[in-house]
Amino acid sequence: GQSLEQPSEVTAVEGAIVQINCTYQTSGFYGLSWYQHHDGGAPTFLSYNALDGLEETGRFSSFLSRSDSYGYLLLQELQMKDSASYFCAVRDSNQGGKLIFGQGTELSVKP
Amino acid sequence: KAGVTQTPRYLIKTRGQQVTLSCSPISGHRSVSWYQQTPGQGLQFLFEYFSETQRNKGNFPGRFSGRQFSNSRSEMNVSTLELGDSALYLCASSSGTSGSGDTQYFGPGTRLTVL
Numbered sequence: 001g002q003s004l005e006q007p008s009e010v011t012a013v014e015g016a017i018v019q020i021n022c023t024y025q026t027s028g029f030y031g032l033s034w035y036q037h038h039d040g041g042a043p044t045f046l047s048y049n050a051l052d053g054l055e056e057t058g059r060f061s062s063f064l065s066r067s068d069s070y071g072y073l074l075l076q077e078l079q080m081k082d083s084a085s086y087f088c089a090v091r092d093s094n095q096g097g098k099l100i101f102g103q104g105t106e107l108s109v110k111p
Numbered sequence: 112k113a114g115v116t117q118t119p120r121y122l123i124k125t126r127g128q129q130v131t132l133s134c135s136p137i138s139g140h141r142s143v144s145w146y147q148q149t150p151g152q153g154l155q156f157l158f159e160y161f162s163e164t165q166r167n168k169g170n171f172p173g174r175f176s177g178r179q180f181s182n183s184r185s186e187m188n189v190s191t192l193e194l195g196d197s198a199l200y201l202c203a204s205s206s207g208t209s210g211s212g213d214t215q216y217f218g219p220g221t222r223l224t225v226l
Contacts (some may be wrong), residue, residue: 026185035215042217043154043201068221088155091213099144099215103153 002026002095004102006088011108016046018085020073020105022111028094032064032071037085046073046086075107083109115140115204115218123224125192129190132221134184136204141220142166143185145177148199159206160185189223196226 003026011016022032024111030049037043049055049064049071062075075082092098116135124130136143145157156169160179171212175185183204191197199222203215 004198033214035217040219041205041222042219044217046213047213089154097169097213098156098159098169100156101146101154 002090002092002100004059004090004100006086006105008103009106009108011110013110014080016078017076018078018107019076020088020107021077022071022073022088022102024069024071024088024090024100024102026090026100027093028092029066030091030093030097032062032088033091033099034060034062034073035073035089035101037087038089040083043087047083077096078109080109081111083107113146115202115216117218117221119199119221120219121224123220123226124192125226126192126194128192129186129188130192130223131186132200132223134185134187134202134204134218135217136185136202138208140204140216141183142205142207142213143179143183145185145187146201146203147171148201148220149197154201157187162176164204192225194225197223199223200201 006022033048034046035043047062064071065071087104088102142161144159145204146154159167163179175203179185199220201220
């Protein structure tokens with residue numbers, strides 16, 4: 001079957017670092033993406049990893065290990081505005097390229 | 112470039128009715144995907160249309176259908192509404208190039224409430 005597992009919620013304080021993990025089980029794999037979703041708004045693309053290693057974009061970094069079917073999103077210098085849901089997603093090459101999302105991690109940033 | 116737009120933003124229907132949601136993709140994008148988001152279920156893939164053809168389909172009953180027009184605008188239809196269909200319906204557009212990091216650009220969604 002196809003599944004992506006990520007924690008349902010994470011809480012951290014302003015200025016801290018938080019890591020949101022994602023493990024996946026899909027029949028095919030093109031790459032791992034991360035999206036941010038604020039309530040009432042549109043989900044927005046954060047990052048994409050097709051190869052093993054770390055991708056850095058400002059305060060956000062994303063990591064992928066294909067051998068472990070595992071990735072994570074790292075958020076540094078947390079700000080209140082980072083409070084949102086974060087989804088990992090895999091495009092399954094054996095399912096016609098269908099994009100499969102995890103259930104989302106609700107991040108709460110406290111002052 | 113204008114973003115993805117969805118209409119209506121909010122909708123209230125009763126059981127047994129049918130509903131049509133609309134999505135206008137980013138200009139130049141040929142792929143439109145639809146997702147259902149409910150608490151605890153995350154984003155569930157409904158279907159994807161590319162150049163007026165359904166390219167992928169999720170595991171939803173036949174009451175859920177969609178189509179895409181020649182200008183890439185897409186509609187999804189849900190017939191015989193059930194209480195469990197209450198959800199946020201998100202549409203996303205992309206260039207449609209498969210096998211790559213084909214970034215999805217999401218609209219703000221349509222919040223459907225079934226009473």
